[in-house]
Amino acid sequence: MKNKIMTAVEAVAEIKDGASVMVGGFMACGTPEILIDALVEKGVKHLTVICNDAGVPGRGVGKLVSSGQIKTLIASHVGLNPEVARRMNTDIEEDKLECILVPQGTLAEQIRAGGAGLGGFLTPTGVGTIVAEGKEVIHVDGRDYLLEKPLKADFALIRGSVTDEFGNTTYNGTTRTFNPMMAAAASYVIVGACEIVEIGAIDPNNVVTSGIFVDAIVGGEMPWQI
Helix, strand or coil, rough: CCCCCHHHHHHCCCCCCCCCEEEEEEEECCCCCHHHHHHHHHHHCCCCEECCCCCCCCEHHHHHHCCCCCCEEEEECCCCCCHHHHHHCCCHHHCCCCCEEEEEEHHHHHHHHHHCCCCCEEEEECCCCCHHHHCCCCCCCEEEEEECCCCEEEEEEEEEEEEECCCCCEHHHHCCHHHHHHHCCEEEEEEEEEEEEECCCCHHHHCEEHHHHHHHHEEEECCCCC
């Protein structure tokens, strides 16, 4: 069996300039800080980051925003990180951030559709608003719906509470967030794990993310993170 356990530096080595990266978490809860730190240290630029939010200053995706490594941010809420607004409105082209806001339920379903191999889905959310600009409107049974396309990424950085050596992963409480969906929607998946155990140590009934989705496992994620 392939050894998936590696250092954070080794795990993010394949992430190059211009890559698309999904990052799990909700306001930094459930975000793999150890992997974010390695990505900041690597210094890759012009990333497209897909996540629920922009974290907060000094935590989660907020670190990538502050370091200027994100070119395009696709998220549903950025209000807790003032650095996003500053970078969206800067006149310095190299520091400028494109922010695409997506309704949270739509974002979650786009990621799920990407992982499930679907061509898209219909939702009434956003009909008649700026959310609908440039999107196809489909009329079904007397009601208008937007056709939303799936989201996929080159990489996904997820956080696991307990991960076995194959990559089977469980999540503690609300740290689950977007992590399972993102693990299915990316070509290369890295788990930042609080605890790594032997294969068979996790009850199969408790496995949320199957190890078949996981390419790399990094231990050392802080267990105290809520």
